[in-house]
Amino acid sequence: AQRVTQPEKLLSVFKGAPVELKCNYSYSGSPELFWYVQYSRQRLQLLLRHISRESIKGFTADLNKGETSFHLKKPFAQEEDSAMYYCALKRNTDKLIFGTGTRLQVFP
Amino acid sequence: SAVISQKPSRDICQRGTSLTIQCQVDSQVTMMFWYRQQPGQSLTLIATANQGSEATYESGFVIDKFPISRPNLTFSTLTVSNMSPEDSSIYLCSVNPTSGRPDTQYFGPGTRLTVL
Numbered sequence: 001a002q003r004v005t006q007p008e009k010l011l012s013v014f015k016g017a018p019v020e021l022k023c024n025y026s027y028s029g030s031p032e033l034f035w036y037v038q039y040s041r042q043r044l045q046l047l048l049r050h051i052s053r054e055s056i057k058g059f060t061a062d063l064n065k066g067e068t069s070f071h072l073k074k075p076f077a078q079e080e081d082s083a084m085y086y087c088a089l090k091r092n093t094d095k096l097i098f099g100t101g102t103r104l105q106v107f108p
Numbered sequence: 109s110a111v112i113s114q115k116p117s118r119d120i121c122q123r124g125t126s127l128t129i130q131c132q133v134d135s136q137v138t139m140m141f142w143y144r145q146q147p148g149q150s151l152t153l154i155a156t157a158n159q160g161s162e163a164t165y166e167s168g169f170v171i172d173k174f175p176i177s178r179p180n181l182t183f184s185t186l187t188v189s190n191m192s193p194e195d196s197s198i199y200l201c202s203v204n205p206t207s208g209r210p211d212t213q214y215f216g217p218g219t220r221l222t223v224l
Binding site for chain 2 (some may be wrong): 046
Protein backbone atom coordinates (compact mmCIF):
# COMPACT_ATOMS: atom_id res chain seq x y z
CA ALA A 1 0.00 0.00 0.00
CA GLN A 2 1.13 3.54 -0.70
CA ARG A 3 1.42 5.48 2.49
CA VAL A 4 3.17 8.44 4.06
CA THR A 5 3.73 8.48 7.80
CA GLN A 6 4.65 11.45 9.93
CA PRO A 7 4.88 10.09 13.46
CA GLU A 8 4.98 13.41 15.27
CA LYS A 9 1.91 15.62 15.43
CA LEU A 10 3.78 18.36 17.25
CA LEU A 11 7.43 19.25 17.52
CA SER A 12 8.51 22.06 19.82
CA VAL A 13 12.01 23.50 19.90
CA PHE A 14 13.75 26.67 20.97
CA LYS A 15 15.19 29.12 18.49
CA GLY A 16 18.63 28.06 17.35
CA ALA A 17 18.06 24.37 18.09
CA PRO A 18 18.31 21.75 15.35
CA VAL A 19 15.10 20.44 13.87
CA GLU A 20 14.25 17.10 12.29
CA LEU A 21 10.73 16.37 11.08
CA LYS A 22 10.32 12.70 10.35
CA CYS A 23 8.69 11.21 7.28
CA ASN A 24 8.54 7.56 6.26
CA TYR A 25 6.90 6.24 3.14
CA SER A 26 5.66 3.02 1.64
CA TYR A 27 5.72 2.79 -2.14
CA SER A 28 6.50 -0.04 -4.52
CA GLY A 29 7.89 2.08 -7.34
CA SER A 30 10.53 4.77 -7.55
CA PRO A 31 9.30 7.48 -5.18
CA GLU A 32 9.11 11.18 -5.72
CA LEU A 33 8.84 12.98 -2.42
CA PHE A 34 8.03 16.51 -1.39
CA TRP A 35 7.73 18.65 1.69
CA TYR A 36 4.89 21.17 1.76
CA VAL A 37 4.50 23.89 4.38
CA GLN A 38 1.53 25.90 5.58
CA TYR A 39 2.26 29.02 7.59
CA SER A 40 -0.45 30.57 9.72
CA ARG A 41 -3.24 32.03 7.57
CA GLN A 42 -1.44 31.15 4.35
CA ARG A 43 -2.08 28.51 1.75
CA LEU A 44 -0.21 25.27 1.43
CA GLN A 45 2.98 25.71 -0.58
CA LEU A 46 5.86 23.60 -1.74
CA LEU A 47 8.97 23.77 0.42
CA LEU A 48 11.26 21.38 -1.41
CA ARG A 49 11.45 18.35 -3.67
CA HIS A 50 13.85 15.47 -3.24
CA ILE A 51 14.81 15.36 -6.92
CA SER A 52 16.11 18.92 -6.75
CA ARG A 53 18.44 18.23 -3.84
CA GLU A 54 17.89 21.83 -2.87
CA SER A 55 18.09 23.76 0.38
CA ILE A 56 15.18 26.11 0.95
CA LYS A 57 15.10 28.49 3.92
CA GLY A 58 17.88 26.40 5.42
CA PHE A 59 15.88 23.18 5.22
CA THR A 60 17.17 20.05 3.53
CA ALA A 61 15.75 16.58 3.09
CA ASP A 62 17.54 13.48 1.89
CA LEU A 63 15.78 10.48 0.44
CA ASN A 64 16.94 7.29 2.15
CA LYS A 65 15.59 4.39 0.14
CA GLY A 66 17.00 1.81 2.54
CA GLU A 67 15.08 3.27 5.45
CA THR A 68 12.23 4.54 3.23
CA SER A 69 12.56 7.93 4.86
CA PHE A 70 12.59 11.55 3.77
CA HIS A 71 13.23 13.49 6.96
CA LEU A 72 13.28 17.29 6.89
CA LYS A 73 16.17 18.93 8.72
CA LYS A 74 17.38 22.36 9.65
CA PRO A 75 20.45 22.96 11.80
CA PHE A 76 19.20 26.13 13.51
CA ALA A 77 15.48 26.73 13.82
CA GLN A 78 14.02 30.23 13.55
CA GLU A 79 10.76 31.51 14.97
CA GLU A 80 9.44 32.11 11.46
CA ASP A 81 9.78 28.39 10.77
CA SER A 82 6.75 27.76 12.97
CA ALA A 83 4.19 26.17 10.66
CA MET A 84 2.49 22.96 9.66
CA TYR A 85 4.69 20.67 7.58
CA TYR A 86 3.38 17.93 5.31
CA CYS A 87 5.40 15.22 3.66
CA ALA A 88 3.94 14.05 0.35
CA LEU A 89 4.53 11.20 -2.06
CA LYS A 90 3.75 11.55 -5.75
CA ARG A 91 1.89 8.67 -7.29
CA ASN A 92 1.31 8.14 -10.99
CA THR A 93 -0.31 10.97 -12.97
CA ASP A 94 0.85 13.58 -10.46
CA LYS A 95 -1.45 12.54 -7.61
CA LEU A 96 -0.09 13.28 -4.17
CA ILE A 97 -0.46 11.28 -0.99
CA PHE A 98 0.02 13.42 2.10
CA GLY A 99 1.14 12.53 5.57
CA THR A 100 -0.87 13.71 8.54
CA GLY A 101 1.43 16.65 9.10
CA THR A 102 3.69 17.86 11.88
CA ARG A 103 3.20 21.18 13.58
CA LEU A 104 6.53 22.82 14.30
CA GLN A 105 6.62 25.35 17.11
CA VAL A 106 9.79 27.37 17.54
CA PHE A 107 9.96 29.27 20.80
CA PRO A 108 12.08 32.40 21.27
CA SER B 109 3.86 29.43 -10.67
CA ALA B 110 0.07 29.50 -10.84
CA VAL B 111 -2.27 31.81 -8.93
CA ILE B 112 -5.41 30.05 -7.77
CA SER B 113 -8.54 31.54 -6.30
CA GLN B 114 -11.48 29.76 -4.73
CA LYS B 115 -15.01 30.87 -4.03
CA PRO B 116 -16.47 30.94 -1.49
CA SER B 117 -13.71 31.17 1.07
CA ARG B 118 -16.05 29.80 3.70
CA ASP B 119 -19.68 28.88 4.16
CA ILE B 120 -22.06 27.51 6.74
CA CYS B 121 -24.72 25.26 5.28
CA GLN B 122 -27.71 23.30 6.43
CA ARG B 123 -27.84 19.54 6.33
CA GLY B 124 -29.33 18.20 3.09
CA THR B 125 -28.36 21.17 0.93
CA SER B 126 -25.61 21.39 -1.69
CA LEU B 127 -22.73 23.80 -2.17
CA THR B 128 -20.71 24.46 -5.31
CA ILE B 129 -17.11 25.57 -4.89
CA GLN B 130 -15.34 27.35 -7.73
CA CYS B 131 -11.65 27.19 -8.56
CA GLN B 132 -10.11 29.71 -10.98
CA VAL B 133 -6.50 29.63 -12.21
CA ASP B 134 -4.67 32.51 -13.84
CA SER B 135 -3.17 30.31 -16.54
CA GLN B 136 -4.08 27.22 -18.50
CA VAL B 137 -3.23 24.03 -16.66
CA THR B 138 -3.54 20.41 -17.61
CA MET B 139 -4.06 18.84 -14.21
CA MET B 140 -6.53 20.10 -11.62
CA PHE B 141 -7.24 18.29 -8.39
CA TRP B 142 -9.73 18.54 -5.54
CA TYR B 143 -8.70 17.65 -2.00
CA ARG B 144 -10.51 17.48 1.29
CA GLN B 145 -8.97 18.20 4.66
CA GLN B 146 -11.19 17.15 7.51
CA PRO B 147 -10.60 18.69 10.96
CA GLY B 148 -7.31 17.50 12.40
CA GLN B 149 -6.60 15.28 9.41
CA SER B 150 -4.36 15.37 6.39
CA LEU B 151 -5.31 16.20 2.82
CA THR B 152 -7.15 13.49 0.95
CA LEU B 153 -7.52 13.54 -2.82
CA ILE B 154 -11.16 13.48 -3.91
CA ALA B 155 -10.75 13.49 -7.67
CA THR B 156 -8.84 14.69 -10.69
CA ALA B 157 -10.81 17.17 -12.77
CA ASN B 158 -10.31 16.36 -16.45
CA GLN B 159 -11.00 18.94 -19.11
CA GLY B 160 -13.54 17.66 -21.61
CA SER B 161 -14.29 14.39 -19.84
CA GLU B 162 -15.60 13.05 -16.56
CA ALA B 163 -13.58 13.49 -13.42
CA THR B 164 -11.55 10.58 -12.08
CA TYR B 165 -12.56 9.77 -8.51
CA GLU B 166 -10.45 8.22 -5.79
CA SER B 167 -11.58 5.27 -3.76
CA GLY B 168 -14.30 6.29 -1.35
CA PHE B 169 -15.54 9.23 -3.39
CA VAL B 170 -18.37 9.10 -5.92
CA ILE B 171 -19.70 11.40 -8.60
CA ASP B 172 -23.19 11.59 -7.12
CA LYS B 173 -21.83 13.04 -3.91
CA PHE B 174 -19.07 15.21 -5.39
CA PRO B 175 -19.95 16.15 -8.97
CA ILE B 176 -17.15 18.04 -10.69
CA SER B 177 -17.12 20.22 -13.77
CA ARG B 178 -14.09 21.28 -15.83
CA PRO B 179 -15.35 23.35 -18.75
CA ASN B 180 -11.92 24.71 -19.71
CA LEU B 181 -8.25 24.71 -18.77
CA THR B 182 -8.55 27.49 -16.16
CA PHE B 183 -11.72 26.66 -14.23
CA SER B 184 -13.35 23.87 -12.26
CA THR B 185 -16.17 23.43 -9.79
CA LEU B 186 -16.75 20.89 -7.05
CA THR B 187 -20.24 20.39 -5.64
CA VAL B 188 -20.76 18.84 -2.25
CA SER B 189 -24.24 17.31 -2.50
CA ASN B 190 -26.80 16.45 0.13
CA MET B 191 -24.48 17.63 2.86
CA SER B 192 -24.18 16.19 6.32
CA PRO B 193 -22.07 17.37 9.28
CA GLU B 194 -19.42 14.80 8.28
CA ASP B 195 -18.79 16.90 5.15
CA SER B 196 -17.49 19.76 7.28
CA SER B 197 -13.98 20.20 5.94
CA ILE B 198 -11.65 22.46 4.09
CA TYR B 199 -11.87 21.80 0.35
CA LEU B 200 -8.81 22.67 -1.70
CA CYS B 201 -8.20 22.97 -5.38
CA SER B 202 -4.70 22.36 -6.71
CA VAL B 203 -3.08 22.47 -10.12
CA ASN B 204 0.02 21.34 -11.94
CA PRO B 205 1.18 24.12 -14.24
CA THR B 206 1.98 23.30 -17.84
CA SER B 207 5.16 25.36 -17.79
CA GLY B 208 7.80 26.28 -15.27
CA ARG B 209 7.80 23.50 -12.67
CA PRO B 210 5.17 21.05 -13.95
CA ASP B 211 5.98 18.53 -11.22
CA THR B 212 4.96 20.98 -8.52
CA GLN B 213 1.40 21.30 -7.30
CA TYR B 214 0.07 24.71 -6.39
CA PHE B 215 -2.82 25.02 -3.99
CA GLY B 216 -5.70 27.37 -3.67
CA PRO B 217 -6.54 29.07 -0.37
CA GLY B 218 -9.25 26.54 0.41
CA THR B 219 -12.97 26.70 1.15
CA ARG B 220 -13.90 26.11 4.76
CA LEU B 221 -17.28 24.38 4.89
CA THR B 222 -19.32 23.90 8.04
CA VAL B 223 -22.47 21.81 7.86
CA LEU B 224 -24.98 22.18 10.67
